[in-house]
Amino acid sequence: MARPFNVEISESTEYLSKSLKKARTAFEKERLQMLWWLKTGQVSQHQELSQRLGRDSSTVTRWLQRYRQGGLEKLLEVKTSPGAIAKIQGEVLQSLVEKLQLPQGFSSYGEIVEWLKQEWNVEVKYKTVYRVVRYQLQAKLKIPRPVSKQQDEKAVNLFKKTFPTPLSPCKTS
Numbered sequence: 001m002a003r004p005f006n007v008e009i010s011e012s013t014e015y016l017s018k019s020l021k022k023a024r025t026a027f028e029k030e031r032l033q034m035l036w037w038l039k040t041g042q043v044s045q046h047q048e049l050s051q052r053l054g055r056d057s058s059t060v061t062r063w064l065q066r067y068r069q070g071g072l073e074k075l076l077e078v079k080t081s082p083g084a085i086a087k088i089q090g091e092v093l094q095s096l097v098e099k100l101q102l103p104q105g106f107s108s109y110g111e112i113v114e115w116l117k118q119e120w121n122v123e124v125k126y127k128t129v130y131r132v133v134r135y136q137l138q139a140k141l142k143i144p145r146p147v148s149k150q151q152d153e154k155a156v157n158l159f160k161k162t163f164p165t166p167l168s169p170c171k172t173s
Contacts, residue, residue, distance in 0.1 A: 005046050007064055009039040011072060030055075031063055031075050088132050092120045097137060105142030109133065 009016075016036040023029045034053060037043040043052060050057040067075040088096065099105065099115070106112050112129050116122045133139050 005044065007038050007067070009035055011035065011039070013039050027078065028076055034060070034063065035067070035072070035075075087122055087124050087128070088116070092116065092122055093132075095119070096133075097139075100133065100137065100139045100141075103142065107141060107143055109141070 011019075013036065016032060016039055020029060020032045020036055023032055030053060034049060037049065037052065043049045046057060046060065050060045053060060063075060066077075070077075096112070096116070106115070109126055109130050112133065113124060113126055116124055116129070133141075
């Protein structure tokens with residue numbers, strides 16, 4: 001004989017229906033729909049519930065176990081992977097920040113990659129260095145604007161001294 005299907009839903013039907021309407025993802029909607037059907041008494045058997053949801057009975061069992069263990073919060077919890085550990089962190093990151101603040105700084109991201117390799121023995125991809133420096137640290141490289149090699153320095157200084165001051169805007173009546 002099969003085990004009786006008993007699930008105690010602590011949330012009210014009003015709360016479940018409001019939550020179901022506010023749910024943004026299919027992940028949430030499916031699970032809230034399951035609880036609402038159980039709370040309103042529309043479903044009384046485990047097999048019927050799995051058929052309505054279009055899920056295997058083992059999946060429904062797993063969802064109900066999660067609900068019994070931690071309630072609605074545990075049922076709707078989305079697990080995410082932690083990701084890789086950052087290669088540029090701690091002392092390495094601090095020294096990079098200090099080096100970027102110096103007047104000479106770095107002239108290219110490739111130079112930063114080489115510096116990390118030589119100074120800290122950290123091998124990092126160009127793309128990673130660019131992302132960390134540009135977006136995480138919000139720093140810019142110290143690259144002067146290009147100047148022509150044929151440019152006469154004396155002529156530039158003379159131009160700066162003799163250039164007339166800009167005119168004030170004209171007043172129209």
